[in-house]
Amino acid sequence: DAGVIQSPRHEVTEMGQEVTLRCKPISGHDYLFWYRQTMMRGLELLIYFNNNVPIDDSGMPEDRFSAKMPNASFSTLKIQPSEPRDSAVYFCASSRQGADTGELFFGEGSRLTVL
Amino acid sequence: TQLLEQSPQFLSIQEGENLTVYCNSSSVFSSLQWYRQEPGEGPVLLVTVVTGGEVKKLKRLTFQFGDARKDSSLHITAAQPGDTGLYLCAGDADKIIFGKGTRLHILP
Secondary structure (H helix, E strand, C coil), X not given: CCCCEEECCEEEECCCCCEEEEEECCCCCCEEEEEEEECCCEEEEEEEEECCEEEECCCCCCCCEEEEEEECCEEXXXXXXXXXXXXXXXXXXXXXXXXXXXXXXXXCCEEEEEC | CCCCXXXXXXXXXXXXXXXXXXXXXXXXXXXXXXXXXXXCXXXXXXXXXXXXXXXXXXXXXXXXXXXXXXXXXXXXXXXCHHHCEEEEEEEECCCEEECCCEEEEEXX
């Protein structure tokens, strides 16, 4: 079975540009999570969905960040406009149950560099 | 705000040595997970502990959940270069949070 698939793997952009990160969760998983990882702050939960519905977006840094899940097999995380401090590795993860009892399956991440 | 503090942040030891890394919090967690992350990849689950005092073994790795379910430890016996990586603990009270991890490097 394919794991969680993220694209792009790497993105370099200039400050002010729009960035869209994409995620395809594992088929049959009903939870989807977006995390951001930096050396300083570690792995931070941004938002998670259950059955395509956003449940908790309290980790989204500010209004420049938005996430959608139009169907069970696709999610996007958009940053508009991007800033240098958004540079990080963004991970998508999916789970068949709530993450407190179920294993989180992570994608390989999207490394974002904002110049 | 629930925090998971992991220690040490960095650890570099010789192959064959034993080591223990820690995950501590002031909060109680219903369960705690340990993940390992290698460069350029996402974290991969090693184990989930649920019961206070629980001990789980995975080959040379021994995981323990504290009696009060606020802390956990990971002990590696006879470390090998393949154990190198970032070890993350993750706990849930009302949502999943991760510690910043222990970056382990095993020297051959």
